[in-house]
Amino acid sequence: MIANVLTIAGTDPSGGAGIQADIKTMSALGAYACSVVTAVVAQNTCGVRSFQALDPDFVADQIDSVLEDVRIDAVKIGMIANAGIARAVSDRLRHHAARNIVLDPVMVAKSGHALLDPEAVSALREALVPLATVITPNLPEAAVLLNRPDDWSTATMTAALPDLLSLGSEYVLLKGGHLEGAHSTDLLAGPEGIQTLRAPRITTTNDHGTGCTLSSAISALLPHHDMAEAVTRAKAYLHAVLAQSDALDVGHGHGPVHHFHALWASDG
Template identity: 80%
Template sequence: MIANVLTIAGTDPSGGAGIQADIKTFSALGAYACSAITAVVAQNTCGVRSFVALEPDFVAAQIDAVFEDVRIDAVKIGMIANAGVADVVADRLRHHKARNIVLDPVMVAKSGHSLLAPEAVAALRDGLVPLATVITPNLPEAAVLLGRQDDWTAESMQTALPDLLSLGSEWVLLKGGHLRGSRDSTDLLAGPTGITPFQAPRIATANDHGTGCTLSSAIAALLPGRDPVEAVGGAKAYLHKALAVSDHLDVGQGHGPVHHFHALWGRSDTG
């Protein structure tokens, strides 16, 4: 049976991140995409210009409309924008007994622009993280969630995993892409069965817009019926290939998108 997956996130008019990236990822991996928009964002590959968060009640109405009609097998949560939206998303997901929830704690865009109000961090950490099957923080996001300095090493990534798990999610995928001084990028997945490292060589490309959105969406698309370790492994493999052949696209003048449909569009066969 084809999985129905809901993304709850903000938009990206240039198509590389947010709701648009989520829908592309679900579709590329064989899942049916549903969506609920939390914020309308004016951005492109060069950065975020501004955003307007939707009213929490309207976000709740979108979520209710989907769950009351469609069997939802997994949920990906991306940009939340503010505490009011975080609260209603948590409330409606509890109400509908949502399962296979993947939370990407989006706080800052690739360009450095803030996508989460400072007062919303507690609402995200205390309300949404405990609902999640998997959370996927990068190192700066993990530092905010834990209230610590963003001065990571390979050793401190390991020692931080119990503290991240104590926030309440079942699994934590701590992404090491921001760690300096290594030719490889190592992510650590921690959960009930221990710690599983996922290591891959860094790909030299400027086309890294929406990588976090894409990875978390890929996990959500693959999670129904799979062990989280298997889902994360498949998602990592998908993103690695999407990055490796991203130069087959010519989109924008800044951080271009990854190639979400690399397995479906013929030109990627040579990548």
């Protein structure tokens, strides 16, 4: 079965993050990608200039138009922009009994530009996190979700997992990429306990859209694998596309990862 996966997120004209990265990732991993746009973003590899959030009712209408017609096997939620969109997404996904929901709580672009209104954090926390099968915060995002200082170590990452799970998702993948060290360490927590996932850290400036890519990879894999296997395979995919990212020459800032490295290599 080819899985149908829906991404609900903002755009990236430069193609490295947002819905464009989501569709590339899902396609590279053998899923059919559908999409709902929440915000139109003016950005490139150097940063975000501005964005326009869409009307929440229009976002809801997009979701209905897909889910009333297409069997959706998993959903990835990225940039939601504001509280109204968060509530609209939650309402429609609950209405359609969506499953395998991967929530990437996008709050700040790699350039440091805010992608979520401050008043929307509580809406994301209360309306979307309890709906999610898994949330995939990085350390700054986890600090905001828990209203705690953004001061982390591997020990405090482990200690924070029960508090993150108490927000209501079934699983939490806490990403440790912001820590220093030769390895990037993520922690997956859920009903089976805690699993540690490590990968050698890759030195490259082509790391635009890594969070979008990882969460989209999980959503593409969840229809075929349990959570631990889906996350393990998704992290392996992210490591591979980062390792091959220097083959691309896109932009003057944080370039994209190479989503299609395996396909392009096999095509010569």
